Amino acid sequence: MYRTHTNGELRIEDIGKVVTLCGWVQAKRDLGGMYFIDLRDRYGITQLAMGDFDFSIGREYVIQVTGKVVERVSKNKNIPTGDIEVVVENQVIDKDNHVSSLTILNKSKTPPFTIENETDGGEELRMQYRYLDLRRNPLRNNIELRHRLSIEVRKYLDSINFLEIETPYLIKSTPEGARDFVVPSRMNPGQFYALPQSPQTFKQLLMVSGYDRYYQIVRCFRDEDLRADRQPEFTQIDCEMAFVTQEDILQTFEALMVHLFQVTKGIDFDSFPRMSYADAMLNYGCDKPDIRFNMQFNYITELVKGKGFAIFDDAESIIAINAENCASYTRKQLDELTDFVKRPQVGAKGLIYLRCNEDGTYKSSVDKFYTEDELKKWATRCNAKAGDLILVLSGETATTQAQLSALRLHLGNQLALRNPDIYAPLWVYDFPLLEWNEESGRFHAMHHPFTSPKTEDLTLLDSNPGNVRANAYDLVLNGTEIGGGSIRIHDRAVQSRMFDLLGFTKEEAQAQFGFLLNAFEYGAPPHGGIALGFDRLCALFGGQETIRDFIAFPKNNSGRDVMIDAPATIDKKQLDELNIKVTL
Ligand code: ASP
Numbered sequence: 001m002y003r004t005h006t007n008g009e010l011r012i013e014d015i016g017k018v019v020t021l022c023g024w025v026q027a028k029r030d031l032g033g034m035y036f037i038d039l040r041d042r043y044g045i046t047q048l049a050m051g052d053f054d055f056s057i058g059r060e061y062v063i064q065v066t067g068k069v070v071e072r073v074s075k076n077k078n079i080p081t082g083d084i085e086v087v088v089e090n091q092v093i094d095k096d097n098h099v100s101s102l103t104i105l106n107k108s109k110t111p112p113f114t115i116e117n118e119t120d121g122g123e124e125l126r127m128q129y130r131y132l133d134l135r136r137n138p139l140r141n142n143i144e145l146r147h148r149l150s151i152e153v154r155k156y157l158d159s160i161n162f163l164e165i166e167t168p169y170l171i172k173s174t175p176e177g178a179r180d181f182v183v184p185s186r187m188n189p190g191q192f193y194a195l196p197q198s199p200q201t202f203k204q205l206l207m208v209s210g211y212d213r214y215y216q217i218v219r220c221f222r223d224e225d226l227r228a229d230r231q232p233e234f235t236q237i238d239c240e241m242a243f244v245t246q247e248d249i250l251q252t253f254e255a256l257m258v259h260l261f262q263v264t265k266g267i268d269f270d271s272f273p274r275m276s277y278a279d280a281m282l283n284y285g286c287d288k289p290d291i292r293f294n295m296q297f298n299y300i301t302e303l304v305k306g307k308g309f310a311i312f313d314d315a316e317s318i319i320a321i322n323a324e325n326c327a328s329y330t331r332k333q334l335d336e337l338t339d340f341v342k343r344p345q346v347g348a349k350g351l352i353y354l355r356c357n358e359d360g361t362y363k364s365s366v367d368k369f370y371t372e373d374e375l376k377k378w379a380t381r382c383n384a385k386a387g388d389l390i391l392v393l394s395g396e397t398a399t400t401q402a403q404l405s406a407l408r409l410h411l412g413n414q415l416a417l418r419n420p421d422i423y424a425p426l427w428v429y430d431f432p433l434l435e436w437n438e439e440s441g442r443f444h445a446m447h448h449p450f451t452s453p454k455t456e457d458l459t460l461l462d463s464n465p466g467n468v469r470a471n472a473y474d475l476v477l478n479g480t481e482i483g484g485g486s487i488r489i490h491d492r493a494v495q496s497r498m499f500d501l502l503g504f505t506k507e508e509a510q511a512q513f514g515f516l517l518n519a520f521e522y523g524a525p526p527h528g529g530i531a532l533g534f535d536r537l538c539a540l541f542g543g544q545e546t547i548r549d550f551i552a553f554p555k556n557n558s559g560r561d562v563m564i565d566a567p568a569t570i571d572k573k574q575l576d577e578l579n580i581k582v583t584l
Pocket of ligand 1: 199200239484486529531
């Protein structure tokens with residue numbers, strides 16, 4: 001037997017026991033002939049005390065020790081095993097004449113960074129030696145949280161009759177959505193599989209097959225240009241249900257989330273607030289508002305136009321937010337906010353402010369166009385009190401909303417209003433069915449082509465497709481979209497009409513999605529579903545921003561695995577077998 005206990009296990013009750021432990025040497029202290037070793041494994045750290053041994057043990061050596069558990073003289077209240085230590089002596093200590101001992105199971109080079117909670121290793125180095133980084137507590141906690149969440153998801157969904165069904169990874173490329181990762185087929189020269197961006201069509205087919213509650217914790221692949229904190233392969237909790245309305249789906253998955261909050265964080269939620277997409281855009285300028293803080297938009301367009309200030313006079317919309325208690329912002333702080341909105345990523349031309357001074361006076365950057373009384377009206381519209389600061393952007397409505405949303409979040413961070421220990425879930429519903437794409441000059445599906453239009457908007461499909469709302473919803477947590485789904489089209493004619501709208505010819509639709517259109521002719525039940533981003537969910541439950549630290553072996557920001565050095569070239573023989581010529 002390699003070990004009798006783990007390093008997180010021994011307590012004061014174990015005093016006197018002879019135990020065998022295995023683990024990694026976290027630290028070694030030499031106190032004049034007496035050595036102390038902190039022995040680490042997944043479960044914790046146990047202190048070993050020993051006389052001088054005749055070999056040198058370095059950090060991260062893997063050792064096995066046998067010794068007696070004794071009470072520590074100076075206890076360490078910070079670790080669960082801190083009341084005891086294991087004394088390892090070179091003497092006969094049990095009835096079988098077993099000699100207590102220390103065995104080096106394997107040596108270790110000096111690790112390239114310290115394996116501590118706070119490490120001195122840079123991101124790239126830690127990625128290269130991910131197996132060492134994973135030994136650190138913060139990562140181990142994350143991986144354990146991920147495990148806990150996945151177990152709870154499975155337990156919960158199983159308890160309400162969901163079946164976990166696997167769907168294929170080698171499928172067919174489709175032109176909709178993001179770019180596919182493709183896999184050449186050796187047995188079918190010139191042909192390619194694609195890795196699924198999601199199991200969308202398969203889960204719908206499972207509904208046609210009668211498996212009316214499906215889920216899968218499943219890897220998805222999207223070959224997108226890498227934005228911060230996106231992974232080319234990521235994991236979804238993918239779900240689909242038959243014979244349900246949107247309300248059934250929201251309630252089912254809200255209950256799942258409530259359960260997860262309860263069991264993993266001890267937080268109780270009654271019900272999640274809901275907001276229509278239109279309201280989210282109007283009041284927060286984005287479809288995933290962070291409602292941990294208020295700072296909603298105030299439209300002051302008609303209040304401020306026509307006073308000779310050309311920028312406002314020429315603008316379609318003039319929108320203000322109230323930064324409470326910020327009237328004392330210095331010139332420098334205001335300049336910083338202006339610089340923020342002028343960054344190319346935000347793209348505003350400038351920022352107008354109005355200080356509601358403590359003494360009841362008003363000071364704005366456009367004083368010469370507005371009287372004190374007029375400025376007061378802005379303040380009243382924004383519910384601002386003495387001591388508040390109003391910030392105003394103007395221009396084309398949608399653009400201004402997006403810019404002000406960025407400023408709102410920036411201020412939320414600056415004013416510490418986005419506390420990661422507070423959780424503010426929100427359903428956003430009634431998304432538009434389609435969005436116009438300037439580049440391709442056609443409509444694209446806002447969610448995906450299988451999303452059903454709202455029945456009451458069906459008549460708009462021909463006259464004003466851009467205004468058709470969909471039975472589509474997102475689950476938002478702290479300003480991050482953690483899931484989205486929709487009620488699907490289950491009628492062949494409607495699905496064909498949708499493909500028309502998206503610019504597919506009949507032949508293209510049949511070639512790409514014929515299998516689904518055909519299936520709809522064999523008794524497709526009404527159905528709908530949702531997918532939750534599992535990596536992001538783990539990060540949010542862990543109170544952190546980056547999903548990378550919740551994935552055991554992630555890719556870096558350029559989509560590379562720097563540990564195994566992938567992607568990589570393949571040899572000529574493999575290429576020939578696949579009939580692929582590389583012309584770089
Ligand atoms: N398949 C969709 C996605 O990956 C989710 C859904 O509609 O269920 O976003």
